[in-house]
Amino acid sequence: MSLLSKNNYKINLSNLGTLKWVPNLLFKILVFSFISFISWNYFSLCFIVVGYKIFELLENSKKYTFSKYFSQLFIIIISWLIGGLFWMLEIDKGFFALSMHASLYFLPFFIHRLFFKTKNIIYFIPIIILFEYLLNVASSSFPWTTLGNLFSNTPWLVYWYSYTGTLGGSLWILIISYCLFKIHKEKSKLEIIKFSIVLFIPIFCSLLIFLQKKENKKPSFVLRSVVSINPQYVKPSTNNIEIIKNIASNLENIKADIVLIPEQTIRGIDKDKFYGMHIKQILSAIMKKQSVKCIIIGATFYNKGEMPHNGIIYLTQDKIYFKIKRKLVPLTEYLHPVLTPLFKKIFFNIEGIDESKEILKDQKSLPVVCYEAFFPIYISKSINNANIIFLLSSEHFFNDSFFGKKQYENILRLRTIENNCPLIKCSSFGFSTQIDNFGNVLYNSNKKVNCFKLKINKRESTFYNHFGEFTVLLLIFLMIIIVNLKNHYSKKLLE
Template sequence: MKRTQRLLLSLFSGVLLSLAWLGFPGWILFIAFLPLLVIDKFFVDRKEEYRSVSFWGHAFLAVFTWNILTTWWIMHATLVGAAMAIITNSFLMSLVLWLAHMARRKFRSNLGYICLAVFWISFEYFHFHWDIEWPWLQLGNGFANNVKMIQWYEFTGTFGGTLWVLAMNILIFKLLVQLQERIANRERVISLVSMAVALFVPLIISWSMYAGYKEESKPKQVAIVQPNVDPYSEEYDMRAETKKRDNFLKLAASVTDNNTDFIVGPETVFENPGYWNEAELNSNGFVHSMKGFMNNYDHAELLFGVSSYKVYPNKAEATLTARTSQDGTSYDRFNTAIFLDRNGEEQIYHKSKLVVGVEKMPFMKYLGFIRDIVINIGGTTGSLGRQEAASNFVSADGTMVAPVICYESVFGEYVTDYVKKGAELIFIITNDGWWKNTPGYKQHMSFARLRAIETRRSIARSANTGISCFINQRGDVSQPTPWWQEAAISGSINANSELTFYVKHGDYIARAALFLSVLLVLLLVVKRFR
C-alpha cells in the first residue's frame, strides 16, 4: 500500500468519524474506524519493516480531521482556545490509537483488538475527570439524534454506545479480512453471526423499549424564555441590564398563566456580576421585580442565570480561585443559577463543570502563580468559582429540579448526581450564542436528549438563542425554537422519581475498562522487556 493511499484512508476515517456530529445518522460510526484498521493491519503485518510510530502519524491525521470538522466553531468564542482544544485532543486520541497499535504488534489478534476497545473507553473516561475535560467527541454521543436506537442508555449510559461502535468496527473488519483471505467458512459464519447479533440485538431491544415506554402522569407546566441577546455586542451597564430584565419578563408574560409551575430563563440573563452580590439578594432590585412578576400568577416559580460574586471575610476563608480587589477584599465570581420560590426564598447553584480556558484555568493548584498573566482566551482570566457537587432546587410543593448549566449537560454521570439527590425534572440553562450559527449549538442541544434517556427525566432547555425546547423521557424533542429569534414557549412535562440502572451505577463500563487497561498495559510492558 502506497503512502498516498494510507494518507487518503486516514482522511477518510476522520471524515466518517465526524459525520454523526454534522447531522448524519449515528450508524455511520459502525464503519468509521475501518480505514484506520486497514492501515493498522498493514503496519502490523510489516512490523519488521516499519516502526510503530509510522502508524501514529496516520492516526493523528485521522483524529485531527475528525476534531477540526466537528469542533472548529469554538474559534468564534476563542481562536487560541479552539486551536489548543483541537490539537491537544487530537494528540491524546492518537496516542491511545498508537498504544492499541503497539498492543496489536505484541498480542494475538483478538487480544489486540480488546486493547483497542478498553484503551479507548478508558481515555474517554479520563476525559470526563481530569482538569482539561473535553468529552464532546465521546463516541457514544454520536447517536444523540438517533434516540430510537439507544433507549438502553438507561442501563449503560453513553459508554455503552462507545463500546457498541468499537465492537461493530472490529467485527466488521475481521469479517472483511476473513473474506479477503479466504479463511475457513466456519470462522466466517461465526464472525457474520457475531456481527449480526452485536448489531440487531441492541436495536431490537431499543425499538421495543421506545415503543413500550410510558411516562407516569405527573405534569408540570413550564414556560421557557429565549431572550436572544448577542453576547458579542451585549452591554452591561444598569440601563442595559434593566432592558434585558424588561424584555425577559415581557416574553415570560406571553406564555405564563395561572397554571404555570415554573418559568425558566437561560444562563447569564444578567451578565454584570457587580449587580449580583450573593449576600444582598434580599435587597436586589432585579430580584424584587422578578418576585413582583411572579405574584401575578398562582403557582409560578422562576429559575434564571446570572453572573454573581461572593465576598469572603478574610483571605484565610477565600478559595483557590478567589480574586483580590484593589481594596484588598477577597471574592469569587460565579456562573450562577438562581431560583425564586413561592415562599419568597432565593436558592443558589454555582456551575461546577467549567469550560477550560474560558471559565477556568486548568491545574490552578499548581499554576496559580501565573493566573494574573494568563491570556484571556474568550471569557475571564483566572478561574470562576465553582461548587464541588451537584445540588437541586426545591419548589414550594416539594418538587426537586436539577439546575444544569450549559457545559454540565455533556457530563452524564455528573447529571445522575442531581437525580440521586432527588431531582424529578431537569432544567438546562445555556448561552449558545457564543458559537454563532454553527453545528456547535445543535450538537449541544442533542446531548441533552442523552441525559433524558439515561435518567428518564423530562427536560426543559432554555437557551439564550436557539435551541430552547422540551425533551421527554424517551429523548423526543418538542417545540424547538429557531436560531437567532426571541421566543417563549410553554408546555407540560412529567416529573419522575424512579431511578434507572445507570443513575444507580454510573459509568461502570468505563471503570471496568480502566481496570482492564491497567492489566493490559502491565502485560504489554512485560512483553516489551522480555
C-alpha cells in the same frame, strides 16, 4: 550556466517527487472526514468505517516504523475530529482548542503501542473506554467526542443507554468495528455471524425497552406552564436592572408557573447582598403580579474575596437558592490556577457550597448550566429525585453554526434517555427546546418568548442512575478475562 545544468535539473525534479504523497494524504483525510461528518450529524453507524481503519492500523502497527504509524494515525485522528467538529474552526480560540483536543487523542494509541503492541488488538477497546471515562469525570475537559455521542442523531438505536450510559455506546461501536475488521481479516462465516449478533442484538434490545417504557407510561401528571425568555432579542444592556426590567416587560399578560432565563443573563451579583438588591425586588414583583411560582435565572455571582461563579439563581415565592456551575469550558471558563497568571482574564470558580441538593429536595427539578449537560456521569449522579431537567444555556460561542447547535441538541436527547427524564432548554443565541424522556424533540424555537405546557410525571430512576458507568467497566473487565483465557488455551492447544 551551471544553474541550468542537467544535473541540477534532475535534482529539482527529484525534490518535486517527494511531494507526490501530498494529494494521497489530502484525499484520505477528505474521504474519512466526510464519513465522520455523516456519522456525527446524520447516521451514527457509518463510523464503523473509521473504526475499521483504526483496528487495521493497530494490527499493522506490529510491522510499522514509528514514523509510518504516526503518519497513518494522524490521518485517522484529524479526519475523525474535523469531520465532527469542523464548526469549531469558526469560533473564538476554536482552532487552538481543536488542536489541543486532537493531541489528547494520540495518547490512548501510544499507550497501546507502548504496552500492548504484540498483544491482541482488542486490548485497545478498554484503553479508549478508560480514556473517555476520564474525560467524562474531569471538572474541565471536552467529552463532546465520546464515541457514544455518535448515537445522538439516532437515539432509537440506544434506548439501553438507561442501563449503560454513553460509554455503552462507545463500547458498542468499537466492538462492531472490531468485528468488521475480523470479517475482512479471517474471511469466515463465523465472523459474519459474530458481526450480525453484535450489530442487531443491541438494536433489538433498544426496541424492547422502548415498547416497555411506552406501555408502562403513567397517565397521572402535574400540569405546569413554563415560559423561556431569549435575551438576545431584548434591548442590549450591561446594567442588570435594565436587563431585568426589559425581561419583565416581555412577560406582561403571560401566565406561567415557571420562568426560565438563560445562562449569564445577569452578572456580578454579590451573594450576600442579593436579598436587598433592587433586582431581587423586581423579580419578586414579577412573581407576585404574574402568579409565577419560580424564576430560574442564569447569573454570575461571587462571595467576598473569591473568584466569581457561573451558575443559577433559583427564586421561589418563599426561598432563594444558588447553584454553582461545576463543569466549565476549558480555556474560556476555566484554566488550572497554576496557569491563570499567564492570561489576562478572570476565570470562573467551581469550588464552593451551593444549594443544589436543597433544590432537588424541595423543587424536584435539576437545574443545569449549559456545559454541564455534556457530562452524562455528572448528570446521572446529580439527578436524584428530580422529575425534570431545566437547562439554562448560551449558544453564542457556536458563532451561529448550524451543525454545532444541531449536535448540542442531539446530545441532550441522550441525557433524557439515560435518566428517563424530560428536559427543557432555555437558551440565548440558540433554541429553546423541549425533549421528552424518549429523546423526542417536542418543541424547538428561537423566538423571544417561548411557552411550554408540561406534563410532569414522577420519574422512575434508571439502572444507569444507580450503577452508572460501572456497568460498562464491568463488561470491559469480563472482556479482558475472556480474551486472556482464549489466548491461554490457544497456546496450550498449540503446545
